[in-house]
Amino acid sequence: MMKKDIYSIVILLFLSVLAAKGQPTLNSNNNPVAGESYYYRVTDTIAQPGPGGSGQTWNYTGVQVTLNTVIVHYVTPASTPYGSSFPQANLASYVLPGDYNYYASSSGGFAYKGRGTGSDIATITGSSYLLLSYPLSFGANITNTISGSTSVGTISGTVNIQGDGTGTLRLPSITYNNVLRVKVTEDITFSFGPGVDEIVHTESYYWYNATFRGPLMRIITSTTSGISSAYSKSVGVADFGLGVDDLVRPSLGALRVFPSPATTSANIELEVLKAGNTEFAILDLTGKEVQRWNADLTPGTYTHRFDVASLPRGIYLLSVRGEGMTREQRLILE
Numbered sequence: 001m002m003k004k005d006i007y008s009i010v011i012l013l014f015l016s017v018l019a020a021k022g023q024p025t026l027n028s029n030n031n032p033v034a035g036e037s038y039y040y041r042v043t044d045t046i047a048q049p050g051p052g053g054s055g056q057t058w059n060y061t062g063v064q065v066t067l068n069t070v071i072v073h074y075v076t077p078a079s080t081p082y083g084s085s086f087p088q089a090n091l092a093s094y095v096l097p098g099d100y101n102y103y104a105s106s107s108g109g110f111a112y113k114g115r116g117t118g119s120d121i122a123t124i125t126g127s128s129y130l131l132l133s134y135p136l137s138f139g140a141n142i143t144n145t146i147s148g149s150t151s152v153g154t155i156s157g158t159v160n161i162q163g164d165g166t167g168t169l170r171l172p173s174i175t176y177n178n179v180l181r182v183k184v185t186e187d188i189t190f191s192f193g194p195g196v197d198e199i200v201h202t203e204s205y206y207w208y209n210a211t212f213r214g215p216l217m218r219i220i221t222s223t224t225s226g227i228s229s230a231y232s233k234s235v236g237v238a239d240f241g242l243g244v245d246d247l248v249r250p251s252l253g254a255l256r257v258f259p260s261p262a263t264t265s266a267n268i269e270l271e272v273l274k275a276g277n278t279e280f281a282i283l284d285l286t287g288k289e290v291q292r293w294n295a296d297l298t299p300g301t302y303t304h305r306f307d308v309a310s311l312p313r314g315i316y317l318l319s320v321r322g323e324g325m326t327r328e329q330r331l332i333l334e
Helices: 002-018
Strands: 037-043 053-059 065-075 091-094 099-106 109-117 120-124 130-133 141-149 154-171 174-191 197-209 217-226 230-237 252-258 265-272 276-283 289-297 300-307 314-322 325-333
Touching: 053 174, 065 230, 130 141, 130 154, 252 314, 252 325, 265 276, 265 314, 289 300
Parallel strands: 053 154
Antiparallel strands: 037 065, 037 230, 065 091, 091 099, 099 109, 109 120, 109 130, 120 141, 141 154, 154 174, 174 197, 174 325, 197 217, 217 230, 252 265, 265 300, 276 289, 276 314, 314 325
């Protein structure tokens, strides 16, 4: 148990030492584009957002990832049944055909324009229902008042956007560095007549890396009160093998280190998904770097044999850092 705890501490030390110190700033390159599909593996809902602030490590390596996958498809409004009702929208999304959300994607932000499903159409009449506002960086805090209508009532409320944290995001099989967490708080009232209101409070947390287009993880909770009551929570991760489309897929795949335990030398076998400069490092139990090298890699399988005969026997952490992410494996020397 103590060895496991020490190893966990070493991983956290390693991530804090090797993660780049620049803070990401989101811009319109982070908006989804028609033709993309974003994949999120559904996890158990025990995951909590955790603290905000600079230099955080959000560790979700222990969450249970299910086989269920939510796929968010982005398309042009004209290709949907309700596109004509949203003339200000230039993008639409759906998870299941028949239920569409509409957006205005621009250099200044990403705005929600409404929803079309069945016989009901809800439209936002103003342009201030911003889910993202650019440039968006740590410390941003923006609140907008929104208004709109449905087929049977009106919509009013506020939306608050915060760049509330930076740091490292650790998922079950992938680590993302230089992450910005965005918190979006929505307080929306649907009014169907005097005293007949439905109030929906939603808190959404999205983790972004400036290298990738879409959110790498999302936690969304929603509470409904008034004429009806309900509570829902969903947690989704863009884990290895199910990235956010090709534009945002991980740069590094599976990492294997063998033999372990090793004596005089060890081998690396790394799946490279994107071309780029890759940094390799070995850390001891104190977090001290004992070896480092770089390689310009192309997609495929990278193999490398390295000498460990001169290192003291013990437990080490092998780190491989690519574009916006880190993979690590334990190496035991005997």
